[in-house]
Amino acid sequence: MLFFRARKADDLQQRVTALQAALKQCSEIAGRWTAFRRSTTVAIAVLMLALGFALGAYREPIHETIVGLAQAIGIVRPASALDAVQAAYQKGDYETVLRLGRPLADAGDARAQSILGLAHYRGRGGVPQDLDEAAKWFRQAADQGDATAQFYLGLMYAEGRGVPQSYTEAAKWYRLAAERGDAPAQYNLALLLSRGEVGAADHVSAYFWFNLAASRFPSGDPRRAAAVAQRDLMAGKMAPGEIAIAQRWAREWKPTQ
DSSP: OOOHHHHHHHHHHHHHHHHHHHHHHHHHHHHHHHHHHHHHHHHHHHHHHHHHHHHGGGHHHHHHHHHHHHHHTTTTTTOHHHHHHHHHHHTOHHHHHHHHHHHHTTTTTTHHHHHHHHHHHHHOTTTOOOOOHEEEEEEHHTTTOOHHHHHHHHHHOOOOOOSOHHHHHHHHHHHHHTTTTHHHHHHHEEEEEHHTSSSOOOHHHHHHHHHHHHHHTTTHHHHHHHHHHHHHHHTTSHHHHHHHHHHHHHOOOOOOO
């Protein structure tokens, strides 16, 4: 009886080993497959996962192999160092932000550069405010298209904090962030245009950006009400045809990627 039990266990182990080998092979080639083959792999993975649970004692090795396959084809994203940096920033633990984020920022990660810029810009949690350092990281991230960094760089130029004061530079960075759909940048850009800070006052463009900002701020956000009020103020200075043009721009607008 013990012989047969041992033989049965050996057979089961061989099946599990073969299954893991097959899944490993799928994982190695998953990145090169077409969308159809990827869908097929997903279906197989789900089926194998169910089989793994049915095998009882072999559940964990099968499950680990499935998870690895899922990560390889993009179903599951492994936890990243950037996730930890973002979590530390949300908690106000800026010392951890700098410790974990600096290597990523040095390696060129735009989001990490932006978060480092925010940590230096705000200065809290044991990290002193350093506007020069903030501007450095914001610029690196902004040059890579990070909208948050572009907005804050524009804000620093508008206020002359950490960089020479320049409404022209502020409008440049606000516009780049606004075109990516950043509502605060849209609002601030509209303010500059409405006040004539970068040339003659442009009520049509200001209305357009205030209108977009009003639609993109969350409901209940006081900035949304402010954007609506500013938009309506612009409307009072515009001809009906100009309002129609600005509204058409808003309907046709799409954020850049």
